[in-house]
Amino acid sequence: MSQSSSTAENVLDVLLLFDASRPELTAEQISRLIGAPRSTTYRYIRTLRDKGFLEATAHDTFRLGPRLLQFARLAGRQEDVGRIALPFMEELCQKTRETVLLTRLFDGHAVCVERVEAPQAVRITFERGQIQPLHADASSKILLAYISEKRVEDYLPLPLNAFTPDTVTDLDELKTQLRQIRRQGYCVSEGEVDAGATSVAVPIFGRRGRLVAGLSVAGPTYRMDESAVEHTLGLLRDAAAAIEEELASTNL
Amino acid sequence: MSQSSSTAENVLDVLLLFDASRPELTAEQISRLIGAPRSTTYRYIRTLRDKGFLEATAHDTFRLGPRLLQFARLAGRQEDVGRIALPFMEELCQKTRETVLLTRLFDGHAVCVERVEAPQAVRITFERGQIQPLHADASSKILLAYISEKRVEDYLPLPLNAFTPDTVTDLDELKTQLRQIRRQGYCVSEGEVDAGATSVAVPIFGRRGRLVAGLSVAGPTYRMDESAVEHTLGLLRDAAAAIEEELASTNL
DNA sequence: ATTCCAGTCCTAATTAATGGGAAAAAGGCG
DNA sequence: CGCCTTTTTCCCATTAATTAGGACTGGAAT
Numbered sequence: 001m002s003q004s005s006s007t008a009e010n011v012l013d014v015l016l017l018f019d020a021s022r023p024e025l026t027a028e029q030i031s032r033l034i035g036a037p038r039s040t041t042y043r044y045i046r047t048l049r050d051k052g053f054l055e056a057t058a059h060d061t062f063r064l065g066p067r068l069l070q071f072a073r074l075a076g077r078q079e080d081v082g083r084i085a086l087p088f089m090e091e092l093c094q095k096t097r098e099t100v101l102l103t104r105l106f107d108g109h110a111v112c113v114e115r116v117e118a119p120q121a122v123r124i125t126f127e128r129g130q131i132q133p134l135h136a137d138a139s140s141k142i143l144l145a146y147i148s149e150k151r152v153e154d155y156l157p158l159p160l161n162a163f164t165p166d167t168v169t170d171l172d173e174l175k176t177q178l179r180q181i182r183r184q185g186y187c188v189s190e191g192e193v194d195a196g197a198t199s200v201a202v203p204i205f206g207r208r209g210r211l212v213a214g215l216s217v218a219g220p221t222y223r224m225d226e227s228a229v230e231h232t233l234g235l236l237r238d239a240a241a242a243i244e245e246e247l248a249s250t251n252l
Numbered sequence: 253m254s255q256s257s258s259t260a261e262n263v264l265d266v267l268l269l270f271d272a273s274r275p276e277l278t279a280e281q282i283s284r285l286i287g288a289p290r291s292t293t294y295r296y297i298r299t300l301r302d303k304g305f306l307e308a309t310a311h312d313t314f315r316l317g318p319r320l321l322q323f324a325r326l327a328g329r330q331e332d333v334g335r336i337a338l339p340f341m342e343e344l345c346q347k348t349r350e351t352v353l354l355t356r357l358f359d360g361h362a363v364c365v366e367r368v369e370a371p372q373a374v375r376i377t378f379e380r381g382q383i384q385p386l387h388a389d390a391s392s393k394i395l396l397a398y399i400s401e402k403r404v405e406d407y408l409p410l411p412l413n414a415f416t417p418d419t420v421t422d423l424d425e426l427k428t429q430l431r432q433i434r435r436q437g438y439c440v441s442e443g444e445v446d447a448g449a450t451s452v453a454v455p456i457f458g459r460r461g462r463l464v465a466g467l468s469v470a471g472p473t474y475r476m477d478e479s480a481v482e483h484t485l486g487l488l489r490d491a492a493a494a495i496e497e498e499l500a501s502t503n504l
Numbered sequence: 505a506t507t508c509c510a511g512t513c514c515t516a517a518t519t520a521a522t523g524g525g526a527a528a529a530a531g532g533c534g
Numbered sequence: 535c536g537c538c539t540t541t542t543t544c545c546c547a548t549t550a551a552t553t554a555g556g557a558c559t560g561g562a563a564t
Contacts, residue, residue: 259551288554291555295552
């Protein structure tokens with residue numbers, strides 16, 4: 001337990017305190033959460049604020065600052081996979097008329113690296129940077145499936161949370177599903193995170209067979225009937241193959 | 253020139269080195285740019301990497317990491333203005349069928365805090381976090397117009413860059429325009445950043461008459477004829493007024 | 505085999521961060 | 535309007551943590 005970690009770590013940790021459930025924090029809270037005395041905390045805050053990483057709100061609280069907005073754009077776009085995949089995703093979106101997602105494993109979550117939203121009023125919405133738990137939805141499970149089976153539980157927040165009645169919460173059942181996903185090379189899920197949403201996902205492999213990302217199409221279940229899923233799956237596979245090929249030549 | 257900067261600053265500065273023109277950097281470059289010896293630099297890099305702020309590429313370079321993607325979502329969304337404005341922006345987009353932007357002044361640039369893209373194939377595209385110079389396009393000039401005239405040049409990268417033949421590059425002419433913008437309370441620009449794009453912008457004021465953001469609608473010039481601009485302007489004004497009202501009651 | 509780098513590790517010296525508490529703003533409330 | 539509370543900044547001696555120089559490792563290329 002490194003109570004007094006390096007300054008660098010501490011400052012970054014301050015940023016990490018912020019998430020969707022805690023968009024704003026008081027200096028007092030920050031101080032307590034990172035375990036540093038008030039004066040020290042204020043020093044961190046000031047540095048962060050001077051550089052635009054944090055900003056003060058109207059109510060004696062702080063929130064993430066405008067600088068992070070800019071990074072946002074860069075971070076994803078510069079990903080090799082993201083950059084390469086985007087045009088194929090646009091094409092997929094046109095052909096399926098549903099939302100297309102590129103997800104990646106990071107820090108125990110599935111992170112949306114890139115997305116193209118469906119050109120229809122009723123659609124699945126997703127933003128770049130949005131994170132999802134790994135045990136639900138095809139876009140997440142496709143990532144989980146290619147982790148060595150032993151380490152799977154290290155990535156999961158046990159016990160498994162149920163978002164809908166259809167979320168798989170039994171670890172063994174999940175593992176069985178993962179094996180099946182590996183066998184068939186794709187994953188289809190229905191209503192595991194949001195009731196009424198269906199996703200189809202395929203893996204994207206890089207060098208040495210390492211999984212680099214998951215590509216998926218998600219739409220309202222009523223539009224995703226069996227033949228639509230079938231059709232989507234074919235398109236997904238073609239796109240994944242094309243992306244992999246380009247990856248291999250670029251990323252050499 | 254603070255040769256002996258704090259650790260905290262240094263680590264953050266490492267992140268700031270990355271921008272669109274330099275999406276990847278070698279350890280060597282980072283070391284030189286922040287003026288720290290190799291071993292120290294590597295320590296920074298490691299800390300940043302451990303926390304996901306940086307990641308290694310395939311070619312001995314580093315780029316911004318996946319963690320920043322997540323921040324992206326939070327940073328803008330939690331802005332009071334952004335959150336409040338979004339629904340009105342959606343409405344504006346529906347009515348005008350053009351791209352709607354919410355911009356904000358930060359660090360000598362106009363930053364796009366929120367945006368809703370037009371539901372048409374030919375449209376102005378803009379992303380959250382995208383930055384623009386302050387001297388061109390209505391969405392930028394509207395921000396510049398409400399800075400005290402003396403300080404205007406502090407915010408501008410002189411000499412003024414021309415993006416198109418229509419970009420204003422003469423400081424005095426720009427100032428004259430700014431005065432006019434203040435007088436009439438809105439700004440219309442045509443082809444100043446991208447030839448063929450027309451923007452209409454209005455200011456959004458917060459408490460004590462402070463400018464908090466700029467609201468704008470941008471579309472291809474061929475669709476934005478005089479009557480469309482007129483129509484858009486009216487909608488923009490209504491939206492701005494509504495946003496200001498809500499801001500005042502919330503942000504109290 | 506040899507050379508060249510990227511990246512890590514080690515250590516003594518000293519710099520630069522720490523944190524306790526005072527003081528000063530900034531609000532809130534009667 | 536002035537008093538009280540809370541937030542934020544400032545100060546400074548202490549000391550712990552960062553620094554930086556260079557050795558070391560390991561992989562890739564020639």
